[in-house]
Amino acid sequence: MNEMIILDKPIRQVNGLYCLNDLHKASGGKETDKPVYWLKSKQLIELIEELNKVRILTLEQNQQVIKTVKGGNQAGTYACRELVLAYATWISPRFFLLVLRTFDLVARGGMLAVGKIQPIADYPPPAPWQPEPVLPRPPRNLAEARTLFEQIDHAEKHIESEFNSIVVQRSQLHAINRMTRTWREYWLTVENDQ
Missing domain, CATH: 1.20.5 (Single alpha-helices involved in coiled-coils or other helix-helix interfaces)
Structure with missing residues (x-):
């Protein structure tokens, strides 16, 4: 199992699901950004319903897209990649980009067993002849x-x-x-x- 690290915080994984509690810590750990508040949103319920209708390649057949593990060293709420991105979007656009870029680097083989991603501020600026891209707000x-x-x-x-x-x-x-x-x-x- 590859360990993913975002802003020097390891993100635990269980059966292809990522720990939302670890993501919360990586985002800065603000009380208002805890997964428990996000889990109550109507949009999340709709998104889970949609995800349950489609086959997610990274998960085994009939595997849950979100799961809570109680007790032990794996305790926490775990979610599939799509829900991780939705949670990161809910926290902030900046954190969403960090998580998305981390997933992209892992997918392209840019990280080995343990990988890190630079904060957005440390990314090199675009070449002077290229306009700064205007990114849309992530969909909610x-x-x-x-x-x-x-x-x-x-x-x-x-x-x-x-x-x-x-x-x-x-x-x-x-x-x-x-x-x-x-x-x-x-x-x-x-x-x-x-």
Whole structure:
């Protein structure tokens, strides 16, 4: 089992589920951010219902998406990746990004048995020629998530068509430059002959 670390706090895992109590500690441990308060939200109940309708690849068939372990050194509330991201979003957008980036690094093999992620403030700034991306607020319910994903899909198609247009224009520009260079060389030789 790979141990995941967020902001120097280890996140325990049990059967593919992650400990929300450990995430709470990693987020700073504010009283108002305790998992017990989040577990009472209507949005969480709706999200759990939706997750129970689909197959989650990281979990065994019929495995619970959220589970409470009482007693022992594994005591705590454990949740699947999707619920961990929802909990992190509930805490704060900044913490959501830290957790998401940690999952992404683990998925890409960027972490071995134990891995860490830098705080967002320590990430290198984008190159000067790139605009600072404006990230949307993370969705708080399924309807917002669907709307956001539709917007992202639309933007992706638009950018792809713009990119294809630029590639075509660049190809045409290269052809014009080749032709211009040929004519320029011709007229330079004519001028030198006179």
